[in-house]
Amino acid sequence: MSFYKSMYSTKLLELFKNPENVGEMPDPDVKVTEGSLACGDMITIFLKINDETRTIEDTKFLSYGCAANIATTSIMTQLAKGKTLEEAKKMTFRQIADALGGLPPVKMHCAVLSIDGLKSAIRKYEEERGLIEVPELDESFVRSRLRHIINPKVGRDIVSTGIVEEIRVHEAKVEVDLNLSEADEFKNYIVEEIHERLDRLPNIRDLKLNFEVE
Protein backbone atom coordinates (compact mmCIF):
# COMPACT_ATOMS: atom_id res chain seq x y z
CA MET A 1 0.00 0.00 0.00
CA SER A 2 2.61 2.53 -1.05
CA PHE A 3 3.38 4.17 -4.34
CA TYR A 4 6.95 4.55 -3.15
CA LYS A 5 7.40 0.89 -3.81
CA SER A 6 7.45 1.69 -7.50
CA MET A 7 9.95 4.50 -7.01
CA TYR A 8 12.20 3.20 -4.23
CA SER A 9 13.81 -0.22 -3.97
CA THR A 10 12.97 -2.65 -1.18
CA LYS A 11 16.49 -2.26 0.18
CA LEU A 12 16.14 1.51 0.31
CA LEU A 13 12.79 1.34 2.09
CA GLU A 14 14.18 -1.15 4.57
CA LEU A 15 17.10 1.17 5.43
CA PHE A 16 14.71 4.11 5.63
CA LYS A 17 12.59 2.27 8.17
CA ASN A 18 15.49 0.82 10.12
CA PRO A 19 18.65 2.77 9.32
CA GLU A 20 22.00 1.25 10.29
CA ASN A 21 24.78 3.26 11.97
CA VAL A 22 22.46 6.09 12.86
CA GLY A 23 23.15 8.22 15.92
CA GLU A 24 25.77 10.43 17.47
CA MET A 25 29.37 9.29 18.09
CA PRO A 26 30.66 10.59 21.44
CA ASP A 27 34.37 11.05 20.56
CA PRO A 28 34.87 10.99 16.78
CA ASP A 29 38.22 11.69 15.11
CA VAL A 30 36.37 13.78 12.60
CA LYS A 31 32.86 15.16 12.27
CA VAL A 32 31.46 17.05 9.28
CA THR A 33 28.09 18.35 8.21
CA GLU A 34 27.30 18.42 4.51
CA GLY A 35 24.30 19.94 2.72
CA SER A 36 22.01 22.49 4.30
CA LEU A 37 18.67 22.88 5.96
CA ALA A 38 17.63 25.28 3.24
CA CYS A 39 18.15 22.62 0.60
CA GLY A 40 16.25 20.09 2.67
CA ASP A 41 19.18 17.69 2.61
CA MET A 42 21.64 17.67 5.44
CA ILE A 43 23.82 14.98 6.95
CA THR A 44 26.35 14.84 9.74
CA ILE A 45 29.02 12.18 9.50
CA PHE A 46 31.23 10.92 12.34
CA LEU A 47 34.33 8.84 11.66
CA LYS A 48 36.67 6.97 13.97
CA ILE A 49 39.97 6.60 12.15
CA ASN A 50 42.98 4.54 13.18
CA ASP A 51 45.93 6.99 13.06
CA GLU A 52 48.48 4.32 12.20
CA THR A 53 46.69 2.17 9.66
CA ARG A 54 44.56 5.11 8.38
CA THR A 55 41.55 2.81 8.44
CA ILE A 56 37.97 3.85 9.12
CA GLU A 57 37.11 1.87 12.21
CA ASP A 58 33.67 3.19 12.94
CA THR A 59 31.05 5.37 11.26
CA LYS A 60 27.88 7.06 12.45
CA PHE A 61 25.52 9.55 10.88
CA LEU A 62 22.59 11.86 11.47
CA SER A 63 20.20 12.89 8.74
CA TYR A 64 17.74 15.65 7.97
CA GLY A 65 16.23 14.66 4.67
CA CYS A 66 14.06 12.40 2.64
CA ALA A 67 13.96 8.62 2.59
CA ALA A 68 16.69 8.49 -0.07
CA ASN A 69 18.89 10.75 2.02
CA ILE A 70 18.58 8.50 5.06
CA ALA A 71 19.12 5.27 3.13
CA THR A 72 22.05 6.44 0.99
CA THR A 73 23.90 7.83 3.99
CA SER A 74 23.23 4.70 5.97
CA ILE A 75 24.59 2.40 3.26
CA MET A 76 27.56 4.71 2.68
CA THR A 77 28.54 4.37 6.34
CA GLN A 78 28.22 0.60 6.07
CA LEU A 79 30.41 0.45 2.95
CA ALA A 80 33.05 2.86 4.33
CA LYS A 81 33.55 0.99 7.56
CA GLY A 82 36.75 -1.08 7.49
CA LYS A 83 38.19 0.71 4.45
CA THR A 84 41.49 2.60 4.44
CA LEU A 85 41.23 6.33 3.68
CA GLU A 86 42.67 5.71 0.21
CA GLU A 87 40.10 3.01 -0.47
CA ALA A 88 37.28 5.16 0.89
CA LYS A 89 38.30 8.09 -1.32
CA LYS A 90 37.69 5.89 -4.35
CA MET A 91 34.07 5.21 -3.43
CA THR A 92 31.55 6.69 -5.87
CA PHE A 93 27.90 7.69 -5.69
CA ARG A 94 27.19 5.03 -8.32
CA GLN A 95 28.35 2.36 -5.88
CA ILE A 96 25.95 3.76 -3.31
CA ALA A 97 23.06 3.74 -5.76
CA ASP A 98 23.92 0.21 -6.91
CA ALA A 99 24.20 -1.07 -3.36
CA LEU A 100 20.63 0.11 -2.79
CA GLY A 101 19.44 -1.65 -5.92
CA GLY A 102 19.16 1.61 -7.85
CA LEU A 103 17.94 5.15 -7.23
CA PRO A 104 15.57 7.29 -9.28
CA PRO A 105 17.44 10.06 -11.21
CA VAL A 106 15.68 12.78 -9.22
CA LYS A 107 17.09 11.27 -6.01
CA MET A 108 20.63 10.63 -7.27
CA HIS A 109 21.84 13.81 -5.55
CA CYS A 110 21.29 12.06 -2.21
CA ALA A 111 23.93 9.45 -3.10
CA VAL A 112 26.24 12.28 -4.13
CA LEU A 113 25.66 14.06 -0.84
CA SER A 114 26.55 10.95 1.15
CA ILE A 115 29.80 10.48 -0.79
CA ASP A 116 30.58 14.20 -0.54
CA GLY A 117 30.08 13.98 3.19
CA LEU A 118 32.49 11.07 3.42
CA LYS A 119 35.10 12.82 1.28
CA SER A 120 34.74 16.11 3.19
CA ALA A 121 35.26 14.20 6.41
CA ILE A 122 38.41 12.55 5.06
CA ARG A 123 39.71 15.86 3.65
CA LYS A 124 39.09 17.58 6.98
CA TYR A 125 40.90 14.81 8.82
CA GLU A 126 43.86 15.06 6.43
CA GLU A 127 43.98 18.86 6.55
CA GLU A 128 43.81 18.88 10.32
CA ARG A 129 46.70 16.46 10.50
CA GLY A 130 48.73 18.33 7.87
CA LEU A 131 48.54 15.49 5.37
CA ILE A 132 47.33 17.70 2.47
CA GLU A 133 47.19 21.36 1.41
CA VAL A 134 44.13 23.39 0.38
CA PRO A 135 44.02 23.35 -3.46
CA GLU A 136 44.51 26.45 -5.59
CA LEU A 137 41.53 28.17 -7.20
CA ASP A 138 41.47 27.51 -10.93
CA GLU A 139 39.08 26.34 -13.61
CA SER A 140 39.62 22.66 -12.98
CA PHE A 141 39.10 23.09 -9.25
CA VAL A 142 35.74 24.80 -9.90
CA ARG A 143 34.82 22.10 -12.41
CA SER A 144 35.65 19.37 -9.91
CA ARG A 145 33.29 20.99 -7.39
CA LEU A 146 30.51 21.32 -9.97
CA ARG A 147 30.84 17.62 -10.76
CA HIS A 148 29.17 17.01 -7.42
CA ILE A 149 25.91 18.53 -8.62
CA ILE A 150 23.45 16.15 -10.22
CA ASN A 151 21.25 17.04 -13.17
CA PRO A 152 17.95 15.69 -11.77
CA LYS A 153 16.64 14.97 -15.26
CA VAL A 154 19.19 12.28 -16.00
CA GLY A 155 20.76 11.44 -12.65
CA ARG A 156 24.32 12.37 -13.78
CA ASP A 157 26.38 15.44 -12.92
CA ILE A 158 25.92 18.84 -14.57
CA VAL A 159 29.46 18.87 -16.03
CA SER A 160 29.23 15.58 -17.92
CA THR A 161 25.66 16.28 -19.03
CA GLY A 162 26.75 19.54 -20.65
CA ILE A 163 24.94 22.01 -18.42
CA VAL A 164 28.25 23.63 -17.45
CA GLU A 165 29.34 25.31 -20.66
CA GLU A 166 32.35 27.37 -19.64
CA ILE A 167 34.16 28.36 -16.47
CA ARG A 168 36.31 31.48 -16.16
CA VAL A 169 38.42 32.21 -13.09
CA HIS A 170 40.05 35.57 -12.56
CA GLU A 171 41.77 35.92 -9.21
CA ALA A 172 38.97 35.32 -6.69
CA LYS A 173 36.19 35.87 -9.26
CA VAL A 174 34.43 32.92 -10.85
CA GLU A 175 32.06 33.10 -13.80
CA VAL A 176 30.14 30.08 -15.08
CA ASP A 177 28.18 29.91 -18.34
CA LEU A 178 25.33 27.45 -18.08
CA ASN A 179 23.64 25.64 -20.89
CA LEU A 180 20.37 26.08 -19.04
CA SER A 181 17.38 28.22 -19.91
CA GLU A 182 15.75 30.54 -17.39
CA ALA A 183 12.57 28.55 -17.92
CA ASP A 184 14.08 25.17 -17.11
CA GLU A 185 12.06 23.36 -14.45
CA PHE A 186 15.21 22.60 -12.43
CA LYS A 187 16.89 25.99 -12.94
CA ASN A 188 16.29 27.26 -9.40
CA TYR A 189 17.41 23.98 -7.92
CA ILE A 190 20.65 23.87 -9.91
CA VAL A 191 21.47 27.52 -9.17
CA GLU A 192 20.98 26.96 -5.47
CA GLU A 193 23.19 23.89 -5.57
CA ILE A 194 25.98 25.78 -7.36
CA HIS A 195 25.92 28.51 -4.73
CA GLU A 196 25.89 25.89 -2.02
CA ARG A 197 29.06 24.29 -3.46
CA LEU A 198 31.03 27.42 -4.27
CA ASP A 199 29.95 30.29 -2.01
CA ARG A 200 31.49 28.94 1.15
CA LEU A 201 34.92 28.22 -0.33
CA PRO A 202 37.44 30.57 1.28
CA ASN A 203 39.20 31.42 -1.96
CA ILE A 204 36.12 32.51 -3.96
CA ARG A 205 34.89 36.07 -3.49
CA ASP A 206 32.53 36.61 -6.40
CA LEU A 207 30.38 34.14 -8.35
CA LYS A 208 28.45 34.98 -11.50
CA LEU A 209 26.15 32.58 -13.38
CA ASN A 210 25.11 33.18 -16.99
CA PHE A 211 22.13 31.48 -18.59
CA GLU A 212 21.30 30.44 -22.09
CA VAL A 213 19.73 33.20 -24.16
CA GLU A 214 16.30 32.03 -25.30
Added chain:
Amino acid sequence: MQRLVYLDNATTTALDCEVLEAMRPYFSEWYGSPTHEYGHAFGLKATEALEESREVIAESIGAEPGEIVFTSGGTESNNLAIKGLALANKDMQQLVTSKIEHTSVLNVVKSLEKTGRFRARYLTVDREGFVDLEQLENEINEETLLVSIQHANQEIGTIQDIKEVGRICEDMGVLFHVDAVQSFTKVPIDVKKLDIDLLSISAHKIHGPKGIGALYVREGVKLKPLMEGEHREFGLRPGTENIPGAVGFAKAIEIVNESQLEQMRRLREHLTEGFVEMPDSRLNGPRGDKRLCNNVNITFRFVEGESVLLHLDMRGIIVTTGSACFSKTLEPSHVILALGLKHEDAHGSVRFSLSKYNTFDEMDYAVENVKDVVEQLRIISPVGR
Protein backbone atom coordinates in the same frame (compact mmCIF):
# COMPACT_ATOMS: atom_id res chain seq x y z
CA MET B 1 -5.82 -5.30 6.88
CA GLN B 2 -4.00 -2.07 7.42
CA ARG B 3 -6.02 0.94 8.42
CA LEU B 4 -6.37 3.66 5.79
CA VAL B 5 -6.89 7.31 6.71
CA TYR B 6 -7.07 9.57 3.69
CA LEU B 7 -6.17 13.16 4.57
CA ASP B 8 -5.32 14.53 1.15
CA ASN B 9 -8.74 15.86 0.19
CA ALA B 10 -7.43 19.24 -0.96
CA THR B 11 -5.72 17.30 -3.75
CA THR B 12 -8.72 15.21 -4.65
CA THR B 13 -11.66 13.47 -2.98
CA ALA B 14 -13.48 10.17 -3.21
CA LEU B 15 -16.43 10.11 -5.57
CA ASP B 16 -19.66 9.98 -3.55
CA CYS B 17 -21.74 6.85 -4.33
CA GLU B 18 -24.81 8.98 -4.84
CA VAL B 19 -22.91 11.00 -7.43
CA LEU B 20 -21.83 7.84 -9.19
CA GLU B 21 -25.43 6.63 -9.31
CA ALA B 22 -26.57 9.91 -10.84
CA MET B 23 -23.86 9.66 -13.50
CA ARG B 24 -24.35 6.01 -14.34
CA PRO B 25 -27.18 6.27 -16.92
CA TYR B 26 -25.17 8.73 -18.98
CA PHE B 27 -22.34 6.32 -19.71
CA SER B 28 -24.03 3.45 -21.50
CA GLU B 29 -27.76 4.17 -21.55
CA TRP B 30 -28.14 7.83 -22.50
CA TYR B 31 -24.72 8.31 -24.06
CA GLY B 32 -25.74 10.81 -26.74
CA SER B 33 -24.06 14.09 -27.52
CA PRO B 34 -26.12 17.25 -26.90
CA THR B 35 -28.00 18.64 -29.89
CA HIS B 36 -30.34 21.56 -30.53
CA GLU B 37 -33.98 21.38 -29.54
CA TYR B 38 -34.93 19.66 -32.83
CA GLY B 39 -32.39 16.84 -32.54
CA HIS B 40 -32.94 13.12 -31.88
CA ALA B 41 -33.92 11.57 -28.56
CA PHE B 42 -30.36 10.79 -27.48
CA GLY B 43 -29.21 14.28 -28.22
CA LEU B 44 -32.16 15.80 -26.41
CA LYS B 45 -31.62 13.64 -23.34
CA ALA B 46 -28.01 14.77 -23.23
CA THR B 47 -28.96 18.42 -23.71
CA GLU B 48 -31.49 18.17 -20.93
CA ALA B 49 -28.95 16.64 -18.53
CA LEU B 50 -26.30 19.20 -19.44
CA GLU B 51 -28.58 22.20 -19.07
CA GLU B 52 -30.09 20.98 -15.80
CA SER B 53 -26.59 20.57 -14.42
CA ARG B 54 -25.64 24.02 -15.65
CA GLU B 55 -28.62 25.47 -13.76
CA VAL B 56 -27.58 23.78 -10.52
CA ILE B 57 -24.05 25.10 -10.84
CA ALA B 58 -25.22 28.60 -11.75
CA GLU B 59 -27.59 28.72 -8.82
CA SER B 60 -24.90 27.61 -6.38
CA ILE B 61 -22.89 30.78 -7.05
CA GLY B 62 -25.71 33.22 -7.82
CA ALA B 63 -25.06 33.25 -11.58
CA GLU B 64 -27.25 32.77 -14.66
CA PRO B 65 -26.98 29.42 -16.51
CA GLY B 66 -25.77 31.28 -19.60
CA GLU B 67 -22.73 32.42 -17.62
CA ILE B 68 -21.45 28.91 -16.85
CA VAL B 69 -18.94 27.27 -19.20
CA PHE B 70 -18.05 23.65 -18.57
CA THR B 71 -14.33 22.82 -18.66
CA SER B 72 -12.16 19.85 -17.77
CA GLY B 73 -11.44 21.20 -14.29
CA GLY B 74 -9.83 23.93 -12.23
CA THR B 75 -6.66 24.18 -14.27
CA GLU B 76 -8.50 24.64 -17.53
CA SER B 77 -10.90 27.13 -15.95
CA ASN B 78 -7.97 29.22 -14.72
CA ASN B 79 -6.28 29.02 -18.11
CA LEU B 80 -9.45 29.95 -19.98
CA ALA B 81 -10.17 32.85 -17.64
CA ILE B 82 -6.73 34.45 -17.76
CA LYS B 83 -5.34 33.44 -21.12
CA GLY B 84 -8.74 33.67 -22.79
CA LEU B 85 -9.17 37.19 -21.51
CA ALA B 86 -5.63 38.21 -22.43
CA LEU B 87 -6.10 36.93 -26.00
CA ALA B 88 -9.34 38.86 -26.36
CA ASN B 89 -7.86 42.15 -25.14
CA LYS B 90 -5.14 43.65 -27.22
CA ASP B 91 -4.68 47.00 -25.53
CA MET B 92 -4.40 46.31 -21.80
CA GLN B 93 -1.05 45.18 -20.53
CA GLN B 94 -1.03 44.54 -16.82
CA LEU B 95 -2.10 41.55 -14.73
CA VAL B 96 -2.25 41.55 -10.95
CA THR B 97 -2.21 38.36 -8.93
CA SER B 98 -0.73 37.11 -5.65
CA LYS B 99 2.37 35.13 -4.78
CA ILE B 100 0.40 32.24 -3.31
CA GLU B 101 -1.88 31.37 -6.21
CA HIS B 102 -2.16 27.85 -7.55
CA THR B 103 0.40 27.02 -10.25
CA SER B 104 -2.39 26.96 -12.84
CA VAL B 105 -2.75 30.70 -12.27
CA LEU B 106 0.89 31.59 -11.66
CA ASN B 107 2.23 29.68 -14.64
CA VAL B 108 -0.38 31.17 -16.98
CA VAL B 109 0.53 34.67 -15.81
CA LYS B 110 4.24 33.90 -16.19
CA SER B 111 3.74 32.57 -19.71
CA LEU B 112 1.82 35.74 -20.66
CA GLU B 113 4.69 37.81 -19.23
CA LYS B 114 7.09 35.90 -21.45
CA THR B 115 5.22 36.91 -24.58
CA GLY B 116 6.45 40.43 -23.79
CA ARG B 117 2.93 41.82 -24.17
CA PHE B 118 2.03 41.68 -20.46
CA ARG B 119 3.52 42.84 -17.22
CA ALA B 120 2.53 41.14 -14.01
CA ARG B 121 2.44 42.23 -10.39
CA TYR B 122 2.54 39.60 -7.66
CA LEU B 123 0.97 40.80 -4.43
CA THR B 124 2.70 39.87 -1.21
CA VAL B 125 0.88 38.21 1.66
CA ASP B 126 1.26 38.53 5.42
CA ARG B 127 2.39 35.80 7.84
CA GLU B 128 -1.02 34.15 7.67
CA GLY B 129 -1.35 34.37 3.92
CA PHE B 130 -3.67 37.37 3.55
CA VAL B 131 -3.13 39.46 0.45
CA ASP B 132 -1.97 43.05 1.00
CA LEU B 133 -5.03 45.04 -0.11
CA GLU B 134 -3.26 48.36 0.09
CA GLN B 135 -0.67 47.06 -2.34
CA LEU B 136 -3.51 45.85 -4.56
CA GLU B 137 -4.93 49.38 -4.76
CA ASN B 138 -1.50 50.79 -5.51
CA GLU B 139 -0.71 48.29 -8.25
CA ILE B 140 -3.93 48.74 -10.22
CA ASN B 141 -3.59 51.37 -12.95
CA GLU B 142 -5.22 52.30 -16.25
CA GLU B 143 -3.36 49.49 -18.00
CA THR B 144 -4.59 46.76 -15.65
CA LEU B 145 -6.69 44.19 -17.44
CA LEU B 146 -7.33 41.68 -14.70
CA VAL B 147 -6.88 41.00 -11.01
CA SER B 148 -6.76 37.27 -10.23
CA ILE B 149 -6.94 36.35 -6.55
CA GLN B 150 -7.88 32.97 -5.16
CA HIS B 151 -10.70 32.56 -2.68
CA ALA B 152 -8.96 30.06 -0.42
CA ASN B 153 -5.42 28.77 -0.47
CA GLN B 154 -4.65 25.20 -1.52
CA GLU B 155 -1.92 24.65 1.06
CA ILE B 156 -2.70 26.69 4.15
CA GLY B 157 -6.44 27.29 3.74
CA THR B 158 -6.36 31.08 4.12
CA ILE B 159 -9.70 32.58 2.97
CA GLN B 160 -9.14 35.95 1.32
CA ASP B 161 -11.39 38.94 1.80
CA ILE B 162 -12.85 38.49 -1.66
CA LYS B 163 -15.61 40.99 -1.00
CA GLU B 164 -13.07 43.74 -0.40
CA VAL B 165 -10.95 42.71 -3.40
CA GLY B 166 -14.11 42.74 -5.53
CA ARG B 167 -15.03 46.19 -4.27
CA ILE B 168 -11.56 47.56 -5.07
CA CYS B 169 -11.69 46.05 -8.57
CA GLU B 170 -15.18 47.41 -9.14
CA ASP B 171 -14.18 50.88 -7.92
CA MET B 172 -11.10 50.94 -10.10
CA GLY B 173 -12.86 49.48 -13.10
CA VAL B 174 -10.80 46.33 -13.62
CA LEU B 175 -11.94 42.76 -14.16
CA PHE B 176 -11.73 40.30 -11.28
CA HIS B 177 -11.07 36.56 -11.54
CA VAL B 178 -11.39 34.27 -8.52
CA ASP B 179 -9.91 30.79 -8.33
CA ALA B 180 -12.49 29.24 -6.01
CA VAL B 181 -11.49 25.62 -6.55
CA GLN B 182 -10.61 25.02 -2.88
CA SER B 183 -13.44 27.02 -1.31
CA PHE B 184 -16.33 26.01 -3.57
CA THR B 185 -19.29 24.72 -1.47
CA LYS B 186 -17.22 25.26 1.68
CA VAL B 187 -17.49 29.05 1.75
CA PRO B 188 -20.60 30.74 0.30
CA ILE B 189 -20.03 32.61 -2.93
CA ASP B 190 -22.38 35.01 -4.70
CA VAL B 191 -20.71 36.30 -7.84
CA LYS B 192 -23.11 39.22 -8.18
CA LYS B 193 -22.79 40.45 -4.62
CA LEU B 194 -19.02 40.00 -4.66
CA ASP B 195 -18.46 41.81 -7.99
CA ILE B 196 -16.76 38.79 -9.55
CA ASP B 197 -16.29 38.65 -13.33
CA LEU B 198 -14.70 35.21 -13.69
CA LEU B 199 -14.69 32.31 -11.24
CA SER B 200 -13.11 28.84 -11.48
CA ILE B 201 -14.56 25.76 -9.81
CA SER B 202 -13.97 22.02 -10.03
CA ALA B 203 -15.96 18.86 -9.24
CA HIS B 204 -13.37 16.44 -7.93
CA LYS B 205 -12.57 18.53 -4.85
CA ILE B 206 -16.15 18.08 -3.62
CA HIS B 207 -16.66 14.33 -4.11
CA GLY B 208 -17.61 14.80 -7.75
CA PRO B 209 -15.86 13.18 -10.72
CA LYS B 210 -12.45 14.13 -12.08
CA GLY B 211 -12.30 15.75 -15.49
CA ILE B 212 -15.04 18.32 -15.07
CA GLY B 213 -15.05 21.88 -13.83
CA ALA B 214 -16.62 25.16 -14.77
CA LEU B 215 -15.81 28.77 -15.38
CA TYR B 216 -18.29 31.47 -14.53
CA VAL B 217 -18.01 34.23 -17.14
CA ARG B 218 -20.07 37.30 -16.28
CA GLU B 219 -22.32 38.35 -19.12
CA GLY B 220 -20.51 40.83 -21.32
CA VAL B 221 -16.97 39.64 -20.49
CA LYS B 222 -15.28 38.61 -23.73
CA LEU B 223 -12.91 35.65 -23.83
CA LYS B 224 -11.15 33.85 -26.66
CA PRO B 225 -11.39 30.05 -26.65
CA LEU B 226 -8.13 28.18 -26.03
CA MET B 227 -9.04 25.48 -28.53
CA GLU B 228 -10.64 25.69 -31.94
CA GLY B 229 -13.44 23.39 -33.01
CA GLU B 230 -17.19 23.15 -33.11
CA HIS B 231 -19.29 25.91 -31.56
CA ARG B 232 -20.09 24.58 -28.09
CA GLU B 233 -20.25 26.08 -24.62
CA PHE B 234 -21.10 29.53 -26.01
CA GLY B 235 -18.18 29.28 -28.43
CA LEU B 236 -15.66 29.07 -25.59
CA ARG B 237 -15.00 25.36 -25.45
CA PRO B 238 -15.29 22.99 -28.40
CA GLY B 239 -15.51 19.22 -28.11
CA THR B 240 -18.29 16.85 -27.05
CA GLU B 241 -19.49 17.79 -23.59
CA ASN B 242 -18.73 15.54 -20.64
CA ILE B 243 -22.34 14.72 -19.80
CA PRO B 244 -21.78 12.18 -17.00
CA GLY B 245 -19.24 14.60 -15.56
CA ALA B 246 -21.64 17.54 -15.63
CA VAL B 247 -24.41 15.45 -14.05
CA GLY B 248 -22.02 14.25 -11.35
CA PHE B 249 -20.79 17.78 -10.72
CA ALA B 250 -24.34 19.02 -10.14
CA LYS B 251 -25.16 16.08 -7.88
CA ALA B 252 -22.02 16.68 -5.83
CA ILE B 253 -23.13 20.28 -5.25
CA GLU B 254 -26.66 19.25 -4.28
CA ILE B 255 -25.57 16.84 -1.57
CA VAL B 256 -23.34 19.28 0.32
CA ASN B 257 -24.88 20.43 3.58
CA GLU B 258 -23.90 22.66 6.46
CA SER B 259 -23.62 19.82 8.96
CA GLN B 260 -20.78 18.28 6.90
CA LEU B 261 -18.93 21.58 7.02
CA GLU B 262 -19.51 21.91 10.76
CA GLN B 263 -18.23 18.38 11.28
CA MET B 264 -15.06 19.14 9.29
CA ARG B 265 -14.55 22.30 11.33
CA ARG B 266 -14.70 20.28 14.55
CA LEU B 267 -12.31 17.66 13.17
CA ARG B 268 -9.96 20.41 12.02
CA GLU B 269 -9.86 21.95 15.50
CA HIS B 270 -9.31 18.58 17.13
CA LEU B 271 -6.45 17.73 14.78
CA THR B 272 -4.89 21.19 15.12
CA GLU B 273 -4.97 20.99 18.93
CA GLY B 274 -3.28 17.61 18.79
CA PHE B 275 -0.42 18.95 16.68
CA VAL B 276 0.22 22.36 18.19
CA GLU B 277 0.77 20.86 21.60
CA MET B 278 3.77 18.98 20.16
CA PRO B 279 7.13 20.68 20.79
CA ASP B 280 8.61 22.67 17.87
CA SER B 281 5.52 22.57 15.73
CA ARG B 282 3.63 25.52 14.32
CA LEU B 283 0.39 25.96 12.42
CA ASN B 284 0.79 27.63 9.02
CA GLY B 285 -2.08 29.91 8.08
CA PRO B 286 -4.77 31.51 10.24
CA ARG B 287 -7.07 29.95 12.82
CA GLY B 288 -10.84 30.24 13.02
CA ASP B 289 -13.34 31.43 10.46
CA LYS B 290 -10.77 32.73 8.02
CA ARG B 291 -9.42 29.26 7.43
CA LEU B 292 -10.96 26.57 5.22
CA CYS B 293 -12.97 24.11 7.30
CA ASN B 294 -10.94 21.14 6.06
CA ASN B 295 -7.34 22.41 6.12
CA VAL B 296 -4.58 21.85 8.67
CA ASN B 297 -0.98 22.66 7.76
CA ILE B 298 1.78 22.16 10.30
CA THR B 299 5.52 22.68 10.16
CA PHE B 300 7.36 20.16 12.27
CA ARG B 301 10.78 21.69 12.86
CA PHE B 302 13.99 19.66 12.43
CA VAL B 303 12.41 17.03 10.20
CA GLU B 304 11.88 16.84 6.47
CA GLY B 305 8.39 16.37 5.08
CA GLU B 306 8.97 13.59 2.58
CA SER B 307 10.25 11.33 5.33
CA VAL B 308 7.23 12.16 7.46
CA LEU B 309 4.93 11.52 4.51
CA LEU B 310 6.50 8.18 3.68
CA HIS B 311 6.45 6.93 7.27
CA LEU B 312 2.80 7.95 7.54
CA ASP B 313 2.04 6.32 4.21
CA MET B 314 3.45 3.05 5.57
CA ARG B 315 0.99 3.40 8.45
CA GLY B 316 -1.91 4.07 6.07
CA ILE B 317 -2.14 7.81 6.66
CA ILE B 318 -2.20 9.80 3.43
CA VAL B 319 -0.97 13.41 3.55
CA THR B 320 1.15 15.75 1.48
CA THR B 321 4.10 18.07 2.13
CA GLY B 322 5.57 21.35 0.92
CA SER B 323 9.08 19.91 1.03
CA ALA B 324 11.34 20.36 -1.97
CA CYS B 325 12.14 16.65 -1.90
CA PHE B 326 8.53 15.86 -2.66
CA SER B 327 8.13 18.35 -5.47
CA LYS B 328 8.76 17.34 -9.05
CA THR B 329 10.96 20.41 -9.57
CA LEU B 330 12.80 19.97 -6.23
CA GLU B 331 11.56 23.36 -5.06
CA PRO B 332 9.97 24.03 -1.69
CA SER B 333 6.38 25.27 -1.44
CA HIS B 334 6.06 28.78 -2.88
CA VAL B 335 3.17 29.39 -0.49
CA ILE B 336 5.14 28.71 2.70
CA LEU B 337 8.05 30.84 1.41
CA ALA B 338 5.65 33.70 0.56
CA LEU B 339 4.59 33.79 4.23
CA GLY B 340 8.12 34.98 4.97
CA LEU B 341 9.12 31.62 6.41
CA LYS B 342 12.39 29.83 5.75
CA HIS B 343 13.07 27.03 3.28
CA GLU B 344 13.26 24.54 6.12
CA ASP B 345 9.81 25.60 7.30
CA ALA B 346 8.53 24.54 3.89
CA HIS B 347 10.53 21.29 3.92
CA GLY B 348 9.03 20.42 7.29
CA SER B 349 5.45 21.37 6.39
CA VAL B 350 2.74 18.75 6.18
CA ARG B 351 -0.80 19.34 4.96
CA PHE B 352 -3.72 17.37 6.34
CA SER B 353 -6.91 18.02 4.39
CA LEU B 354 -10.18 16.55 5.55
CA SER B 355 -13.46 15.44 4.03
CA LYS B 356 -16.96 14.64 5.20
CA TYR B 357 -15.91 11.01 5.48
CA ASN B 358 -13.29 11.55 8.21
CA THR B 359 -13.95 10.77 11.88
CA PHE B 360 -12.63 11.86 15.30
CA ASP B 361 -11.16 8.42 15.72
CA GLU B 362 -9.13 8.94 12.55
CA MET B 363 -7.88 12.29 13.85
CA ASP B 364 -6.64 10.60 17.01
CA TYR B 365 -4.95 7.89 14.96
CA ALA B 366 -3.26 10.57 12.84
CA VAL B 367 -2.04 12.60 15.81
CA GLU B 368 -0.72 9.54 17.61
CA ASN B 369 1.22 8.37 14.55
CA VAL B 370 2.50 11.80 13.56
CA LYS B 371 3.88 12.26 17.09
CA ASP B 372 5.63 8.92 16.88
CA VAL B 373 7.06 9.49 13.39
CA VAL B 374 8.24 13.04 14.08
CA GLU B 375 9.86 11.94 17.32
CA GLN B 376 11.68 9.10 15.55
CA LEU B 377 12.95 11.40 12.81
CA ARG B 378 14.08 14.03 15.34
CA ILE B 379 16.19 11.41 17.08
CA ILE B 380 18.24 10.95 13.93
CA SER B 381 18.23 14.64 12.86
CA PRO B 382 21.46 16.65 13.07
CA VAL B 383 19.47 19.78 13.95
CA GLY B 384 17.40 20.74 16.96
CA ARG B 385 19.45 18.50 19.24
